[in-house]
Amino acid sequence: MTERSSSGEAVTDPKLSVTGLEKTFDGITAVDGVSFDVQAGEMTGLIGPNGAGKSTTFNCITNLIEPDAGSVVFDGQDVTGLPTHRVARTGLVRTFQIARELREMTVLENMMVSSKEQTESAIHAVTPGLRENVRTEEEAILEQAWETLEFFDIEHVAHEYAGTLSGGQRKLLELARALMADPDMLLLDEPFAGVNPTLEERLLDRLHALTDQGYTFLIVEHDIDLIMNNCVRVLVMHQGQLLAEGAPETVRDDERVIDAYLGGEAAQ
């Protein structure tokens, strides 16, 4: 929904709105009242020194970790406390590292099991008369899987076991798998960790292409330069709180941000 502000500017509802998020582990406050918005079709970066609370914030958004307080509204729908798979069904999907059992499956099989429709097909398969539909659905899923693998240039490893992929190829597969769930918004936790420069460039190129198509991204990443150079908006966390937010050039010069990094983890 687009409204007009008093000055006549277009005001668009945020894609994701996090308000007052809190999480404490055994007396350690990991997330301490964090609030922020992410706008549709934008790539937003979430940075901060080690232990700042980035991963916990991420995990609370999709309810992988249940927050103690706060709300998460996605596309105008309150998804706070919904099971992670139901949050995914609303279009808010996070990437996961390829789990041990999935490493023993081929890349293509990984794609197939990740598809949202796959679960629905299983229900249809037990209903007589719907088998024809299932076949068509499965063909569509297979086509989507190949197209997505081609988009990431990893179709040549489709029949390899996922466990044999390089670190960079595995990151591309993680993203490709997430896309099979037909998301609107993707949460990426350190998508560039262990990725060589060539694949990093490819991954960035694809992320920008997806953003141009209208996908929204929230990316936790240790490589600050990478976030500053590629995100339109940056959120900085420190000691469980949101320390600064804004355009990269604004955040980069913020004294509080400089102090937070110099004070602890300047080497990152």
Ligand SMILES: Nc1ncnc2c1ncn2[C@@H]1O[C@H](COP(=O)(O)OP(=O)(O)OP(=O)(O)O)[C@@H](O)[C@H]1O
């Ligand atoms: N499951 C847990 N049990 C206990 N404490 C935890 C747990 N998860 C996180 N913490 C603590 O919460 C704080 C925030 O951790 P979190 O992993 O969210 O930070 P981060 O910014 O993602 O750090 P990093 O960049 O090192 O991954 C840290 O002090 C951490 O030790």
